[in-house]
Amino acid sequence: GENVEQHPSTLSVQEGDSAVIKCTYSDSASNYFPWYKQELGKRPQLIIDIRSNVGEKKDQRIAVTLNKTAKHFSLHITETQPEDSAVYFCAALSWAGGGNKLTFGTGTQLKVEL
Amino acid sequence: EADIYQTPRYLVIGTGKKITLECSQTMGHDKMYWYQQDPGMELHLIHYSYGVNSTEKGDLSSESTVSRIRTEHFPLTLESARPSHTSQYLCASAGSNYGYTFGSGTRLTVV
Numbered sequence: 001g002e003n004v005e006q007h008p009s010t011l012s013v014q015e016g017d018s019a020v021i022k023c024t025y026s027d028s029a030s031n032y033f034p035w036y037k038q039e040l041g042k043r044p045q046l047i048i049d050i051r052s053n054v055g056e057k058k059d060q061r062i063a064v065t066l067n068k069t070a071k072h073f074s075l076h077i078t079e080t081q082p083e084d085s086a087v088y089f090c091a092a093l094s095w096a097g098g099g100n101k102l103t104f105g106t107g108t109q110l111k112v113e114l
Numbered sequence: 115e116a117d118i119y120q121t122p123r124y125l126v127i128g129t130g131k132k133i134t135l136e137c138s139q140t141m142g143h144d145k146m147y148w149y150q151q152d153p154g155m156e157l158h159l160i161h162y163s164y165g166v167n168s169t170e171k172g173d174l175s176s177e178s179t180v181s182r183i184r185t186e187h188f189p190l191t192l193e194s195a196r197p198s199h200t201s202q203y204l205c206a207s208a209g210s211n212y213g214y215t216f217g218s219g220t221r222l223t224v225v
Contacts, residue, residue, distance in 0.1 A: 001173075032212045038154070043204065043216040087154045093212055099145060099164035101172075102214060104157045 002027040002094035006105025013080050014113055021108045023090035024072040032093035033066060033073045034102070039086045048075070080112045116140045118207050120217035127195050127224055135190040135220045137205035143215075145208040146188040150174060150201050151219075157204070163188055195224045 003026040013019050025033075034049035050057045050064045050073065057064050061080075066073040077084055087109050091102040118139040127133055139146065147162040159172030163182040177199075178192050188207075192199060202221045206214040 034213055036214075036216075040154070043218050044157070044214075045216070046213050049213060089157065099162075099168075100212065101145075101147065101159065101162055102208075102212075103159075106156045107154070109154065 002030060002092055002103040004090060004092050004103050004105045006090050006108060008108060009106065010109045010111070012111045012113060015080060015082060017080055019075075019077045019080055019084070019110055019112075021075045021088055021090070021110070022072060023074070023092075023105050024070075025092040025103075026071065027092065027094050028068075028071065030092040030094050033064070034091050034093075035064060035075050036089045036091065036104075037086045038089065038107075044089060077110075080110075082112050082114065085110060085112045116142070118205060118215050118217040120203075120205050120220050122220060123218065124221050125223070127222070129196055129224055131195050133192050133195055133222070135192075135203055135205075135222070137188045137190070137217060138186050139188075139205075139207040139215070139217075140186065141207050141209065141215060143207035143209040144185065146182065147206045147208070147214070148172070148178075148180060148188070148190050149204040149206065150176070151204055152201055161190065195222075197224045200224050 006023045031052040036044040037047045038044040063076040087107045090105040121136045149157045158174035160176040161180040163169045204219045205217040
């Protein structure tokens, strides 16, 4: 089955700096890669996603890049703000048992310091 | 508003009790999932369903069971709760665009 590795597990940046979180996946058939943000005590929420026919996608301060050959994808947050502090999960979509399911990375705790 | 709802939000229960965690969605999604998560930690898939009368076990060994009799409803049952079941349980649903919508979770404590 699919295996997703995520690094780093914790990341501390100064407000205004950029943050980068990296993930690798194992199944070359995976074709959809979302990123979720989970604030303390809240549910994970989709913040951006990318499909395998696209190399990069941006949404304001957030961008995701995908390298299909190397089987890795990254989340980039520019001009970080305190409200960006949260746990971020990457995921890859794989097919199993006639349907599809996401395999999640182990999460990155991002702390934006003032 | 279309969303996914979980009840109860918090539950404290004694060892050996049978419990059912409820999950309902008004998203019109066919796929539903249950995850176990200690706060802020890794998401572990315990059960999933691709439609009515379809259920599969996930990656994490679990002593729970699920049913999918109606499209919008996907309850999780623990026949005999143990302290090791103390965790947060998140339900999610997905439609044709693949992205998951998560419920707010049930935080279970078994004493």
